[in-house]
Amino acid sequence: MEQAIYDYSSYASYRETVDELLESLRQLQEYSVSLSLDNTAKSIGDVVEKVENEHFEVAIVGEFKRGKSTLINAILGQEVLPADVLPATATLNRVTYSKEPYVMVEYKNGSSEKVDIEHLQDYVTKLSYESEKKAQTVKEATVYYDTEFCKNHVDIIDTPGLNDDEQMTNVTMSILPEIDAAVFVISANSPFSQFEKEFLENKMLTSDLGRIIFAVNCFGTFSKEDEDRIVETVEKRIGSYVMDKAKRVMGENSKEFDVYKRKIGKPRVIGVYAKKALMAKENNDAAMLEESNFPKFENVLETMLTKERGSITLQTLANKIMSAGSEIINSIVLHENALVMETDEFMDKYQLAIEEIEGIRTKKREEFVRINNSANKVYEELQPILDGYWTNIEEAALKVIDDYQMCADDLKKDKLRLVSERLTTKIKEEIENTAQIICEQIQNDINVGLSEEAVRLQSFEEEFYASINRIQEMFAVPAKANNNGGAADTVIGSIIGTGGIGGVFVGFREAGVKGAILGGVTGLTTWLAASFLFVSIAAGGVFISAAGLCIMALAGFAGTFTGKFAVDKFLVQERIDKYKLNFKNNVKKQFHEMRINSDFSESVRQQVYRSFEGLKNQVEEETEIILKDTQKTLDNLNEIKVNKKTMSENEKIRLQNIAEYVGSVLADTYNLHKTLADEMNYDE
Numbered sequence: 001m002e003q004a005i006y007d008y009s010s011y012a013s014y015r016e017t018v019d020e021l022l023e024s025l026r027q028l029q030e031y032s033v034s035l036s037l038d039n040t041a042k043s044i045g046d047v048v049e050k051v052e053n054e055h056f057e058v059a060i061v062g063e064f065k066r067g068k069s070t071l072i073n074a075i076l077g078q079e080v081l082p083a084d085v086l087p088a089t090a091t092l093n094r095v096t097y098s099k100e101p102y103v104m105v106e107y108k109n110g111s112s113e114k115v116d117i118e119h120l121q122d123y124v125t126k127l128s129y130e131s132e133k134k135a136q137t138v139k140e141a142t143v144y145y146d147t148e149f150c151k152n153h154v155d156i157i158d159t160p161g162l163n164d165d166e167q168m169t170n171v172t173m174s175i176l177p178e179i180d181a182a183v184f185v186i187s188a189n190s191p192f193s194q195f196e197k198e199f200l201e202n203k204m205l206t207s208d209l210g211r212i213i214f215a216v217n218c219f220g221t222f223s224k225e226d227e228d229r230i231v232e233t234v235e236k237r238i239g240s241y242v243m244d245k246a247k248r249v250m251g252e253n254s255k256e257f258d259v260y261k262r263k264i265g266k267p268r269v270i271g272v273y274a275k276k277a278l279m280a281k282e283n284n285d286a287a288m289l290e291e292s293n294f295p296k297f298e299n300v301l302e303t304m305l306t307k308e309r310g311s312i313t314l315q316t317l318a319n320k321i322m323s324a325g326s327e328i329i330n331s332i333v334l335h336e337n338a339l340v341m342e343t344d345e346f347m348d349k350y351q352l353a354i355e356e357i358e359g360i361r362t363k364k365r366e367e368f369v370r371i372n373n374s375a376n377k378v379y380e381e382l383q384p385i386l387d388g389y390w391t392n393i394e395e396a397a398l399k400v401i402d403d404y405q406m407c408a409d410d411l412k413k414d415k416l417r418l419v420s421e422r423l424t425t426k427i428k429e430e431i432e433n434t435a436q437i438i439c440e441q442i443q444n445d446i447n448v449g450l451s452e453e454a455v456r457l458q459s460f461e462e463e464f465y466a467s468i469n470r471i472q473e474m475f476a477v478p479a480k481a482n483n484n485g486g487a488a489d490t491v492i493g494s495i496i497g498t499g500g501i502g503g504v505f506v507g508f509r510e511a512g513v514k515g516a517i518l519g520g521v522t523g524l525t526t527w528l529a530a531s532f533l534f535v536s537i538a539a540g541g542v543f544i545s546a547a548g549l550c551i552m553a554l555a556g557f558a559g560t561f562t563g564k565f566a567v568d569k570f571l572v573q574e575r576i577d578k579y580k581l582n583f584k585n586n587v588k589k590q591f592h593e594m595r596i597n598s599d600f601s602e603s604v605r606q607q608v609y610r611s612f613e614g615l616k617n618q619v620e621e622e623t624e625i626i627l628k629d630t631q632k633t634l635d636n637l638n639e640i641k642v643n644k645k646t647m648s649e650n651e652k653i654r655l656q657n658i659a660e661y662v663g664s665v666l667a668d669t670y671n672l673h674k675t676l677a678d679e680m681n682y683d684e
Contacts, residue, residue, distance in 0.1 A: 006672045008314060011152030014306040021317040022052055024665050028324045031658050035331045036636060037629040040324050043621075047320045051313055055096070056154045056305045061172055062185035063195060064161025067217040067274050071185055072158050074277040074294060076147045081120070081158055092171060093124055093158040097151045098144030108139045117143065154305065162199065180309045181211045181301065188218040188230050188271065192237060200241040202433040211309065213300055214238060214269040220276075227271055235269035242267065249440045256448060268304075270297045311676050318673045325666040327626060330472060331633050332655050337475040338637045339647050346641050349474045353634055356474075357627055360467045364623060367460050368616050371453060375612035378449035379605055382442060386601045389438060394591045396434040397427045401584050406576045416579075423583065442604055446611055453615060464623060471630060 006020070007013040025044050032041035060068045069081045072095065081093060103120050105113045115123065122131050124141045150156065157179065159172040176182060186196065216231045243261070250257040270293065277294035279285070289295065338346055401423060410419045 006314075006668075006675075008306050008310055009303075011154065011302060011306060014310050014314075015153055017314065018051065018054075018310075018317065021314070021321065021669070022048055024321055024669070025317065025324070027661065028321065028328065028665070031328050031662065032324060035328060035335075035658075036632060037324075037327055037331060038632070039625045039628045040327045043625050044320060044324050047316065051317060054153070054313065056181070056309065057157060057179040058154060058301070058305070059157040059159055059172075059175060059179045059182045060185060061159050061176070061182055062162060063187075063193060066161070066185040066187045067219075068161070068185045069158055070278060071183070071215060071217065071272070071274040072156050074272075074274045074281065074292075075156060075298070076145070076149055077278075077281040078147070079278065079282075080117075080143060080145050080147070092140040092160070092175070093120075094140060094142045095147070095150060095156040095158070096142060096144060097147065097153075099146050101143075101145050104142045104144065106139045106141070107137050109137070117145070162195065179211075181213070181304050183213045183215050183301070186214060186216050186234060188216050188227055189221060191216065191230055191234050197237075197241070198429075200238060201245060202429075202436065211304065212268070213297070213304065214267060215274075215297060216269060216271045218271055218273050220273065231269055231271040235267060238267040238269060245437075248437055250444055256444060268300055270300060272297050307679070311679065314672065315676045318669050318676065321665060321669045322673060323622075323625075325662045325669070327629060328662050329659060329666075330468070330630070332659050333472060334475055334633055334637065335647070335655065336652075337477045338641065340477055341475065343641050343644070346475075346637070350634055350638050353471045353474055354631070356467055356471050357631055360464060360623070360627060363460065363463060364619065367457065367619070370456075371612055371616050374449060374453045374456075375609050378446060378612075379608045381449075382445055382604060382608070385438065385442060385445075386604060389600055390591065390595050392438065393431050393434050394588065396430050397587055397591070398584050400426050400430045401580050401587065404580070406579075408576075411576065411579060420583070427587065442607075446608055449608075450611055450615060453612070457615075457619065460619075468626060468630065 006017045008017045025048050029041050029044040029048070032038075032044060060072050062068050072081055073079045076095065080095060101117045103115045103117050103123070105115055105123050107113070120141065120143065123134050123138055124131075157175065159175070160169070162169050162172060186192070214234065216227075216234055218227050222230065246257055246260050250260060272294055273292040274294075277289060277292035280288035280292055280294075341349075404423055404426065406419065409415060
């Protein structure tokens with residue numbers, strides 16, 4: 001039997017593979033409905049609905065005037081977004097595919113408006129007073145445009161310049177945890193401003209590096225040798241900043257840090273000429289395009305989305321095909337064997353099968369108790385961090401005051417308020433940065449605990465599939481009693497020597513697909529717990545990203561730090577150390593109020609238990625799909641046996657056709673599953 005060859009190395013081939021897998025799932029859903037496998041059919045429908053309209057989302061970020069909009073236009077191959085020598089983008093702009101070009105403007109008040117694409121800059125830029133005022137009312141503008149790039153189910157998000165406006169910087173930061181990849185644009189003319197350095201050291205989550213491309217935008221003001229040297233320097237600095245932070249989060253000698261170093265490797269830093277690339281594409285100049293180094297950048301982005309991020313989606317689809325296909329084969333085998341079995345014998349085995357199902361559920365409840373115990377253990381082990389949380393942040397804030405350089409002139413009345421404002425800003429930045437590191441450390445510990453529990457659950461998974469196999473074996477009958485083999489036996493027997501469904505199905509029944517209940521990729525949960533990459537996507541959303549905890553924590557108290565301290569004449573007349581002492585006392589007072597009003601320990605406790613509850617929900621959902629449908633099949637067969645019904649020849653032919661199709665799909669999908677697992681678990 002000819003096996004399908006799946007390719008997902010390019011946007012087009014990836015989408016084709018997704019569509020093929022979706023088509024297989026839709027057919028399996030039809031078969032599930034016809035066999036009364038209602039839970040299997042519903043779970044297939046949920047996966048199909050989630051994936052069929054899925055788009056990759058790529059955000060372009062960076063400080064203002066780094067050439068972000070020009071780079072986007074170069075990706076799209078035409079000047080779609082407004083670009084100017086002044087800071088232009090003032091809102092989030094999304095570019096998505098449509099044959100008809102237009103813009104849909106979504107306002108902050110909830111209303112929306114369709115506008116002509118020629119008027120885009122009037123709504124989303126700072127190029128005039130009127131457009132800037134209009135942009136302040138806009139939440140997001142979606143540009144629908146006929147571009148080859150977006151036709152591949154990829155959306156581009158143009159973000160306002162970081163460090164141009166605090167509110168818009170926060171908008172940009174808020175979307176980063178939600179996107180699939182980001183391109184951080186750095187100017188070769190001024191690489192690594194202080195803001196860019198602080199962003200990498202403090203704002204960027206440790207997990208982000210695996211889905212960021214750093215594009216060093218060259219403007220032709222340096223020689224080629226100097227530009228290459230700039231790109232190399234940027235790469236070294238990023239690697240140093242990120243690894244230093246990973247050491248602080250995970251611990252330099254931890255297993256998680258070792259895995260992180262292997263998985264992340266070197267940061268992706270590429271020098272490009274965005275403007276030259278745009279001109280080359282507009283003029284169809286292949287030589288100029290090669291000179292721009294843009295093809296290399298585009299290849300890296302394509303690989304990141306399809307071979308890395310996309311493989312998660314492919315594995316989700318493959319796992320659902322294998323699970324649903326196996327259930328269909330199981331149901332056919334049960335039907336055929338039960339109908340040739342003597343009624344009394346069937347009734348005895350039916351009762352044993354029901355008891356086996358209840359036994360599985362009892363074991364599952366026992367596993368849930370163990371999962372609860374693991375959650376308790378994780379929370380208990382976090383207590384030292386939680387106990388020192390407020391103290392560490394307060395000490396960091398007070399150190400800012402101690403280290404702040406002041407002179408006598410700063411105590412003058414006209415300057416003192418400015419000094420207070422600057423100190424307050426520095427304190428807020430420090431408590432945010434310190435809190436983020438602590439939150440990432442906490443989330444790392446939670447994810448490590450989840451990972452260990454996922455590994456432990458593999459033994460339950462093996463027991464689960466062993467029990468399902470025992471139910472199948474209860475109803476096994478000799479081939480001669482089944483008219484020389486039924487539909488499923490015919491299919492399995494015909495290709496068992498070819499590496500097809502025979503070996504796959506038997507292997508799946510004997511040991512299960514490792515990790516199938518928790519996402520379907522061998523060892524993936526372990527890696528995700530160590531590296532945080534795509535944690536909200538894999539394993540059915542079991543894992544919670546570090547970003548969620550950090551944002552929750554900062555929203556809980558950093559925003560309440562106002563720094564509205566009294567500045568009276570007494571302070572003006574005192575020496576600097578007395579001023580600082582008074583400032584520190586005010587800070588301590590505000591920390592005391594924040595500590596009272598924000599129960600951080602309780603927030604972390606809820607995060608821990610939500611995470612482990614997600615693990616339980618995943619196990620419950622995946623096992624009950626199989627158990628409920630198995631029991632329903634047995635109940636239906638019991639009714640048939642009681643009423644002494646038989647299987648018609650047409651029904652036998654129908655089941656054989658289903659078994660042949662499912663066997664073929666399972667064989668192909670198993671090969672894809674193995675390939676994906678091997679690629680995603682290198683250096684495991």
